[in-house]
Amino acid sequence: MIANQPQKTAAKSATSRATAGAEPSRRFCVAPMMDWTTSHYRYLARMLSRHTLLYTEMVTTGALIHGDTERFLRHNEAEYPLALQLGGSDARELAHCAALAERFGFDEVNLNVGCPSDRVQNNMIGACLMGHPDKVADGVRAMIEATDLPVTVKHRIGIDGRESWEELCEFVEKVADAGCRTFIAHARIAILDGLSPKENREIPPLKYDWVYGLKEKYPDLEIIINGGIKTFDECHQHLAHTDGVMLGREAYHNPWLLAGVDQVFFGDTPAATSRHDALRAMFPFIESELARGVYLGHMTRHLLGLFHGQPGGRRFRRHISENAHRPGAGLEVVEQALAMVPEQAAEETAPSGHAMA
C-alpha cells in the first residue's frame, strides 16, 4: 500500500538541478554500481568532470517505500547531473518512486533491467524482466505519467532462453511504445541460471554489433552502449554508431580518466588539472561528512584508484587502507597519503595528455 502518492507537478524540485529541466547529455556516463557509485564516489567523479552523467547505485522500490527514503535518496547538489536508478517491477510502486526522484532533484530516473543476481530475480527486479517486456512497458508507462523527468531503461541484449535479435527488438519496441526514448544497453546477455553477477559481467561475450543494430533499426531512439569499454579510443569508435557511452568498472578503478571527458567529449575546459587539486577540492566535503558522523573509511575506499599507475600511488593506497578505519581517523589521513605522492606539474598530468590513452 502506497500512502501519500506524490503528485506529478510541472514545477520542478526546489533543488536546483544542473540541467534545470533540460535533458541531461548522455554522451558520456558512469554506470550505476552497487556499493561503488555511492554519493562519495560521485562527488570525486564530479571534481573530475562537470559533464559526465552519473548514476546512483540501484535502489529498490521496496527500500524507498518501506525504508528510510531520505537516506536512500540523499545526495549532494555538486553531484548533478545525476540519474536515480530504480529496481522494481510493480507499476504503481515505480510511479511512486519516479515522482520521488523528481521531488528529490534528480535529473533522470532509470529502470534496472540488467542486474542478474538471484536476490533481485526472486523479486522480479533486474535482468529477469527482459523476459517480461509487457511488465516493463507497464512500469515505464506509469513512471512517465508520474514524472516530468526523462525515464530511461538499462538492459541487457538478452537472457538465457530469450537470446534472439527478434526478442531483443520486441523488448525495445514494447518499451518504446510505452514512451521510453533512451535505452542503455549492456552489450551481453545475462545468464540467469548458473552464473554469478560478477561472472555475468565477464563471461557472456560482448556483442557491440547488436547495440549498433538497435541504433540503426530505431534511429529515433537514444541508444547508449555499455560493457567492457576502457579507453577514449574505444568510446570514439562506439560513438560513431551510438548516441553515448557508459563506463562502469574502468571509471571506478581509474577515476582520473574522467578528467579528460569534458575536453574530449564536450569541448569544454577540464574540470581538474591535477589529481592533487581534485582531491584537495574534496576536503571541505570530507570534513562536512566527518562532522555528520560518516566514518572516514566509507569515503576513502572510493579514492583508492585516483593515483592508479602513478609513482607513489601504492603508498597512497596503503596509507589510506591502513589508517582510514582507525577510530577517530580524520582528514589528516588523506592529507598524509596525498603528501606521499609527488606532485607533478599540472601540464604533466593534464587530462588532454592521457585523453586518448
Ligand SMILES: Cc1cc2nc3c(=O)[nH]c(=O)nc-3n(C[C@H](O)[C@H](O)[C@H](O)COP(=O)(O)O)c2cc1C
Ligand atoms: C560492483 C558493481 C555493481 C553493479 N551494480 C549495478 C547496479 O546497481 N545496477 C546496474 O544496472 N548495473 C550494475 N552493475 C553493472 C554496471 O552498471 C555495468 O553494466 C557493468 O559493469 C558493465 O560495464 P563495464 O564493463 O563498463 O563495467 C554493477 C557492476 C559492478 C562492477
